[in-house]
Amino acid sequence: MHGNQPLGIAVIGTGRMGADHVRRIDRVISGARVAAVADTDAERANAVAAGIDGCTAHTDPAAAMAVAGVDAVLIASPGPAHEAALLAAFELDLPVLCEKPLTPDAASALRVVEAEQALGHRRIQVGFMRRYDTEYVRLKALLGTGQLGRPLMLHNRHRNVASSPFFTSSMLITDSVSHEVDVTRWLLGHEITAVTVLAPDSSAGAPDGLRDPQFVVLETDGGALSDVEIFVNCGFGYQVQAEVVCERGTARVGDGHHLVTHTAGRWGGTITQDWTERFAQAYDDELRAWVDTTRRGGVDGPSAWDGYAAAAVCEAGVRALQEGCRVPVELAEKPALYR
Numbered sequence: 001m002h003g004n005q006p007l008g009i010a011v012i013g014t015g016r017m018g019a020d021h022v023r024r025i026d027r028v029i030s031g032a033r034v035a036a037v038a039d040t041d042a043e044r045a046n047a048v049a050a051g052i053d054g055c056t057a058h059t060d061p062a063a064a065m066a067v068a069g070v071d072a073v074l075i076a077s078p079g080p081a082h083e084a085a086l087l088a089a090f091e092l093d094l095p096v097l098c099e100k101p102l103t104p105d106a107a108s109a110l111r112v113v114e115a116e117q118a119l120g121h122r123r124i125q126v127g128f129m130r131r132y133d134t135e136y137v138r139l140k141a142l143l144g145t146g147q148l149g150r151p152l153m154l155h156n157r158h159r160n161v162a163s164s165p166f167f168t169s170s171m172l173i174t175d176s177v178s179h180e181v182d183v184t185r186w187l188l189g190h191e192i193t194a195v196t197v198l199a200p201d202s203s204a205g206a207p208d209g210l211r212d213p214q215f216v217v218l219e220t221d222g223g224a225l226s227d228v229e230i231f232v233n234c235g236f237g238y239q240v241q242a243e244v245v246c247e248r249g250t251a252r253v254g255d256g257h258h259l260v261t262h263t264a265g266r267w268g269g270t271i272t273q274d275w276t277e278r279f280a281q282a283y284d285d286e287l288r289a290w291v292d293t294t295r296r297g298g299v300d301g302p303s304a305w306d307g308y309a310a311a312a313v314c315e316a317g318v319r320a321l322q323e324g325c326r327v328p329v330e331l332a333e334k335p336a337l338y339r
């Protein structure tokens, strides 16, 4: 990158999230441009690149990263493709915003952490965008004042209208609860030490064989408990709520009371229908912060270690679901790079 030039970004994966990030870079935030895109589906890559001046389309992520004028990489391909893309970005020592999950399992996430350590400096920000949501930011700031005392319990609710046809019972944990795993670690500043998963009878609205809803209990090394109701076929809306119970009070986000109407003998509002709507501001601010920090030569936000810890907790969660028991989380020793 030179002087005041916009940050040239290669976007890897131009599906739902990737195309939305391309739109955001192109039309919402300043200081960046989409220099190249890559998708194994050439038609999709071409269609996304077609609307953008000077953007080239590729099927090979490494080719997109090697285009002249690429200063940074945004990875929005499916989780299993992240490790290869991250290692390709490391080859060129490029800063990366990697959509969650860092990788789908703890072993591959630890390989990425080790490869970043070998580079000798942080390059990765993981896309845990709730850390940029205005309500969560306020909640974190309030906890930081100590006004409410020590946090003892965190109650989370995470509901989707309907799950994708390929969703499995384990994916409720690895794809959805992974956000609450990060929120718990970030809000409380604790590591998660054990996971228990309980499941009531599945909802009639869930596809056959899917354990939905589930109730996840996370224990932390700071002596707090965090529980998560995950219900991905609730039918009525996309809801994400969190309430922290502290020694001297409680604080809660996600009620969604932006506009309340009173008419015809009733009062109420609307419920968001998906994450692109509920977290629009968070995605914008996440990308804005990443671009600004990267242009200054820095790295900030959720780290590869946060991505690894989330992967390890989710892996324990999947075992807890499958084996019906409490599963301790075994983390590697935290390297100095992330302390």
Ligand SMILES: NC(=O)c1ccc[n+]([C@@H]2O[C@H](COP(=O)([O-])OP(=O)(O)OC[C@H]3O[C@@H](n4cnc5c(N)ncnc54)[C@H](O)[C@@H]3O)[C@@H](O)[C@H]2O)c1
Residues within 6 Å of the ligand: 012, 013, 014, 015, 016, 017, 018, 038, 039, 040, 041, 044, 061, 076, 077, 078, 079, 081, 099, 100, 101, 127, 128, 129, 275
């Ligand atoms: N932060 C969030 O709230 C949030 C929300 C949804 C999805 N995600 C994450 O974003 C990522 C993408 O999810 P999505 O919903 O956009 O999926 P998607 O299936 O809509 O898009 C993925 C795209 O990647 C392409 N692809 C597949 N393998 C590839 C490879 N090796 N290299 C390049 N492109 C490849 C596919 O052709 C597809 O176009 C996932 O990691 C997902 O977990 C994050």
